[in-house]
Amino acid sequence: MTAGTRCAITGACPRRILVAALGILAQPLAAQALVDQAGGDQAGDIIVTAQKRPERLLDVPAAITVTSGAAMEGADLSDAKAAIRFTPGFSGFADNNFVDGITIRGIASNDYGIGGDPSIGVFRDGIHQGRTGTAITTAYDIERIEALRGPQLFLFGRNAISGALAIVTVAPDPDASSGYAMGRFGTRDRVEVQGAYNAALGDGWALRVAADRETEDGSTDNVAFPAAAPLGGRDVAAVRASLLHRGETTTVRLTGEYEDREIGGTPHRARAGDAEVLDLLRILAADLTIGGGRRDVDSDVPRLTDHSRVGSLTLRIDRQAGGWTLTSLTGVRAHHYRYVEDYDGTPLTIDTYRARQHGSYASQEFTATSDPARALRWNLGVSGYRERVKGRFTNAIAEPIVCLAYGYPDCDSFTADFYGSAYTPSSDGTLVDINRARGANRGVSAYGAIDWSATATLTIGAGARWTHDRKRFDLDVPPVASSLGNVFLSTYFTDGYVRAARSWDGLSPRLYARWQPNRAWTVYASATKGTKAGGFGTFSLIGPAPLDDHGLVPAGTRPDDYGEESIRSVELGVKGRLPAGLGTAAITGFHYVYKDLQANIFDPDLRSTQVVNIGRVRGTGVEAEAALTLGAHIDLTIEGAWVHTRKTGDRDCDASDCGGLGNPTLSGGAILRVHAPAGAGEIYAQGEASYAGRARRSFDDRGFGRVPPCGRGDARAGYAADAGWRIEGYVRNVTNAVCYAGADNGGGTSPATLWGPILARTAGLTVSQRF
Numbered sequence: 014m015t016a017g018t019r020c021a022i023t024g025a026c027p028r029r030i031l032v033a034a035l036g037i038l039a040q041p042l043a044a045q046a047l048v049d050q051a052g053g054d055q056a057g058d059i060i061v062t063a064q065k066r067p068e069r070l071l072d073v074p075a076a077i078t079v080t081s082g083a084a085m086e087g088a089d090l091s092d093a094k095a096a097i098r099f100t101p102g103f104s105g106f107a108d109n110n111f112v113d114g115i116t117i118r119g120i121a122s123n124d125y126g127i128g129g130d131p132s133i134g135v136f137r138d139g140i141h142q143g144r145t146g147t148a149i150t151t152a153y154d155i156e157r158i159e160a161l162r163g164p165q166l167f168l169f170g171r172n173a174i175s176g177a178l179a180i181v182t183v184a185p186d187p188d189a190s191s192g193y194a195m196g197r198f199g200t201r202d203r204v205e206v207q208g209a210y211n212a213a214l215g216d217g218w219a220l221r222v223a224a225d226r227e228t229e230d231g232s233t234d235n236v237a238f239p240a241a242a243p244l245g246g247r248d249v250a251a252v253r254a255s256l257l258h259r260g261e262t263t264t265v266r267l268t269g270e271y272e273d274r275e276i277g278g279t280p281h282r283a284r285a286g287d288a289e290v291l292d293l294l295r296i297l298a299a300d301l302t303i304g305g306g307r308r309d310v311d312s313d314v315p316r317l318t319d320h321s322r323v324g325s326l327t328l329r330i331d332r333q334a335g336g337w338t339l340t341s342l343t344g345v346r347a348h349h350y351r352y353v354e355d356y357d358g359t360p361l362t363i364d365t366y367r368a369r370q371h372g373s374y375a376s377q378e379f380t381a382t383s384d385p386a387r388a389l390r391w392n393l394g395v396s397g398y399r400e401r402v403k404g405r406f407t408n409a410i411a412e413p414i415v416c417l418a419y420g421y422p423d424c425d426s427f428t429a430d431f432y433g434s435a436y437t438p439s440s441d442g443t444l445v446d447i448n449r450a451r452g453a454n455r456g457v458s459a460y461g462a463i464d465w466s467a468t469a470t471l472t473i474g475a476g477a478r479w480t481h482d483r484k485r486f487d488l489d490v491p492p493v494a495s496s497l498g499n500v501f502l503s504t505y506f507t508d509g510y511v512r513a514a515r516s517w518d519g520l521s522p523r524l525y526a527r528w529q530p531n532r533a534w535t536v537y538a539s540a541t542k543g544t545k546a547g548g549f550g551t552f553s554l555i556g557p558a559p560l561d562d563h564g565l566v567p568a569g570t571r572p573d574d575y576g577e578e579s580i581r582s583v584e585l586g587v588k589g590r591l592p593a594g595l596g597t598a599a600i601t602g603f604h605y606v607y608k609d610l611q612a613n614i615f616d617p618d619l620r621s622t623q624v625v626n627i628g629r630v631r632g633t634g635v636e637a638e639a640a641l642t643l644g645a646h647i648d649l650t651i652e653g654a655w656v657h658t659r660k661t662g663d664r665d666c667d668a669s670d671c672g673g674l675g676n677p678t679l680s681g682g683a684i685l686r687v688h689a690p691a692g693a694g695e696i697y698a699q700g701e702a703s704y705a706g707r708a709r710r711s712f713d714d715r716g717f718g719r720v721p722p723c724g725r726g727d728a729r730a731g732y733a734a735d736a737g738w739r740i741e742g743y744v745r746n747v748t749n750a751v752c753y754a755g756a757d758n759g760g761g762t763s764p765a766t767l768w769g770p771i772l773a774r775t776a777g778l779t780v781s782q783r784f
Contacts, residue, residue: 063159063179064462065168065392066338066382071588074474074527074537076102076162076601078638078652082155082183086195088684088701089727089743089779091227091247092152093135093178098703099682101636101654102162102176105675107754107769108245109279110321110350111145114710114755117162118603119632119658119674120175120580123712124613124624126551127370127404127452128486128572134165134173137180138268138327139342139378141171141398146321146350146370150272151251154209154223156181162636163603164543164582166521167476170396170458174545174580184266185219185257186211192784199743199777201230201243217259224252232773233280236305237360238315245772246277262334268327278317280310281358281757281766284717290764296422297413298361307751308770313360318353336384346374357759358766362443365409372402392462392476400454406551408446408502410762415444415501418762424497431563437496444495446502448488449510450551456482462523470529477522482546485514488554488572498563502552505560513571519544519579534589540582547576547611550624575624580607591641598639605632612712627712628663628671632656646689653681677706677722694734702726710755717765723752725771729779737783742776749774 059070059079070079078100080090090096094115097106105114105121112131113123122132125145135142135149142148152158158180165173192210197203209223231245251272258265283303285291295301304311325346332339349371356364378396383389412424421427428436462476487510490503499506525539549572554560556570588599607630614625634656641649656676663671682703688695704724711718726748731741754769 061157061159062181063161063168065380065394066385066390068385071533071535071590071597072527072529074472074525074535074539074586075165076584076586076599076603076636078160078162080158080160082152082157085152085155085158087699089197089729089745090152092149093158093180094149095152096158096160099650099652099684099701100160101638101652101680102634102656103160104677104680104705104708105754107279108276108771109319109754109769110149110274110276110352112148113145114675116674116676117176118605118634118656119630119676120605120607120610121675122611123675124548124551124611126406126613127372127402127450128551129548129575129611129624130172130546132172132175132545132578134169134171134177135180136169136177137325138182139179139329140325140327140344140346141374141376143346143348143372143374143400144402146352147323147346147348147372147374149274149321150270150323151225151227151249151274152180153207153225153251154183154221154253156183162601163584163605164521164523164541164580166480166519166543166545167460167478167523167541168392168462170460170478170480171398171456172545174543174578182253182255182268183209183211183221183223185221185255187213187215187217187219187257187259189213193781195779195781197777197779199229199745199775201232201773201775203229203775203777205229219257219259221255221257222253226250229772229775231277232308233770234305234309235280235315236309236311237313241315244277244280244310244317245770248275248277249273263330263332265331266327266329268329269325270327271322271324273322275318275320278319278352279354279754279769280317281312281355281768282307282310282770283358283759283764283766287717287759287764289715290759290762293417293762294359294361294363294414294764297417301359301361303359308773310355310358311360312355312358313362314353314355314365316353317355318351320351321348322350323348336387338382340378340380340382342376342378342380344374344376348372356757356766357763358768359764361414362409362411363414364763367407367409368404370402370404372400374398374400388466390464393460395457395459397457398455400452402454403451404449404551406448406450409443410446410501412438412442412444412495412497414762415497418501428497431500432498439495444493444497444501446493446499447491448503448552449491450489451487451510452549453485454482456480456546472527472529474525474527475523477520480519480521480544480546481516482518483514483516484546484548485512486549486572486574487512488549488551490554490566500563504563505554505566506564507554507566507570511554511566511570511572513549513574515547515574517544517546517577519546519577534587536587537585539584541580541584543580543582545578547574547578549574550613552613553624573624575611575626576609578607578609578611580605582606591639594642596639596641598637600635600637602635603633606630607632614712625664628660628666630658630660630674632658632674646687648686648688649683651681651683653679655679673709675709677708680705691732692734693736694732696730696732698728698730700726700728711758715758715760715765718756718758720753720756720767723750723771725750725752731779739779739781741779743779745775746771746773 194208197205231243376398380394416427460478582605586601638652688697729743
């Protein structure tokens with residue numbers, strides 16, 4: 014591990030990197046499990062709908078990794094974010110409800126407010142899932158997850174400029190009744206009960222009901238509150254019901270879902286090496302230390318919160334008419350979200366962040382798809398959406414630390430200089446900055462795609478989507494209750510909401526060529542241009558003059574907006590079936606230029622979060638994956654990626670390389686499964702391992718913004734009976750590795766932190782029955 018880490022960071026062993034990136038190929042998570050469900054014209058074919066029509070994965074001219082629902086269950090992956098560990102080109106896995114940290118080939122949006130949109134599109138049964146607090150839900154009774162890398166706006170549309178996660182749930186089956194039940198139990202009081210039942214009702218009708226209930230204690234102790242429950246636990250309840258009718262030409266499916274998902278918040282641990290900040294704080298707290306071990310925290314907040322409640326209805330109607338498939342897709346969603354985080358990770362009240370958010374989302378899409386068997390194939394579609402979202406964001410800091418930030422040893426001298434009056438402490442001794450935000454967004458889009466089989470082996474295709482987004486954003490910064498006034502994160506206040514509105518139009522075209530010398534192999538090249546609408550900073554205003562007078566903002570002040578982003582990307586890929594039944598493999602190379610990438614930056618001088626342009630980004634990489642059958646009893650899936658990104662023109666940086674994005678240069682994963690017949694069933698053992706190299710997780714670099722390399726492994730062994738029952742023992746995080754999801758630089762009075770440690774080793778038992 015140590016030698017490999019040095020190799021990944023220093024580049025001292027290019028041969029190893031080349032082997033990992035080009036020679037290690039993977040179709041993650043035993044994709045063969047999907048074959049029996051999806052069908053195909055040959056054993057091993059996987060059917061996907063990434064291009065709005067069913068087709069073989071081998072035929073799609075795009076970089077796609079498919080994870081079947083059976084593989085998700087088999088590797089104990091709790092949601093779509095968990096599959097990131099085994100998806101090449103993806104990084105930024107964290108066990109929370111945020112989507113802003115997910116990077117695809119380095120591209121991400123770190124805007125945790127509500128004024129912008131994520132760069133990754135998350136879709137569930139075709140419906141866009143939205144933003145942090147609503148996009149991430151539990152994976153149960155899932156048919157498959159299609160992870161698409163690179164810009165996908167020409168077909169998927171909203172917020173897929175970096176890529177997309179398309180989640181497909183299991184549909185009701187009118188032909189047979191069936192179901193399953195599963196229980197998973199383990200240390201730290203882990204209990205998960207999951208199941209589904211499909212009732213064939215006759216005359217083409219079917220009803221499917223699925224549910225999941227999970228609880229687990231965390232493994233991060235807060236040494237400041239020894240009696241408090243460990244942080245990082247999980248408490249999830251989810252239910253889904255789907256009603257389907259399949260007629261001769263029309264299929265109708267109505268799905269309702271609800272989930273109450275609480276996953277324990279994100280623990281931050283202050284870094285003892287940040288002497289600049291910690292020495293400043295010791296002026297007030299001379300005995301300040303950061304107690305506990307690497308996985309522990311020493312925080313003034315005893316209980317963190319990351320709690321979402323999401324409900325949705327989806328109606329899909331497919332009708333066959335004259336060789337075309339006409340589809341109507343309607344979705345409505347509503348969510349409530351609460352979040353509490355101790356951003357500074359110390360026993361002092363410095364940066365305690367709280368958020369309350371709720372909103373609704375409605376969308377409608379109509380598509381027409383031609384007969385896929387024809388030489389000339391079409392997709393046409395129009396869609397629209399409407400979103401309403403509100404949020405209340407607060408940040409609490411002890412008043413003496415505010416005065417210290419201004420260079421005063423006490424608040425009496427601070428208020429005497431600032432206001433010419435005596436200092437009156439607030440009732441609880443804290444200053445709480447408040448931002449109230451609300452957004453009203455709507456948009457329409459139209460797209461089309463065409464494939465032409467020019468010869469028996471060559472196909473040429475093109476597609477484009479035009480989008481129009483209109484966003485209205487209101488922001489209210491009320492006066493703080495503290496006697497210090499608005500002097501810290503918000504050095505001003507408003508008299509109620511101030512408003513701004515903007516529209517953005519974008520065109521996202523794509524061209525590709527696909528050569529298939531036979532049914533087993535595909536070679537393709539594609540070029541894509543994508544745009545993403547701009548937005549508004551949730552934590553900053555802009556006025557006719559600088560807003561630093563610690564008073565009421567002048568007339569004409571409005572929310573700070575930022576412009577659209579754009580990408581130009583080229584991709585070359587090869588995918589196919591290996592000879593002698595060895596399995597499947599795929600390799601993809603890409604290069605992109607990303608302009609006007611926007612990010613939330615904490616400015617320690619202004620003590621506020623700003624939306625800034627971090628410069629032009631160039632990214633180059635290679636991704637590879639394979640699913641291998643190594644004899645009758647051994648299956649190996651393995652994947653790897655090498656991704657290099659660099660910025661230019663980043664704020665005051667005029668160098669040729671101003672640093673990279675939040676992706677590890679080298680990452681990979683593998684699953685090895687050994688199985689053999691035993692009685693009326695099969696005995697098996699499986700190991701899963703993943704690695705992500707050192708990665709930047711903060712754009713405002715003080716030297717602490719990189720997360721250390723992470724390698725972790727899981728293991729399981731069990732017996733699967735032909736009668737449908739299974740029993741398995743498992744160990745997660747076998748080596749009890751301490752890995753972090755991210756790192757923040759801090760600055761000013763907030764020290765640098767490492768955050769999001771993975772759960773400690775867990776051992777347990779899984780039992781299941783299919784019927």
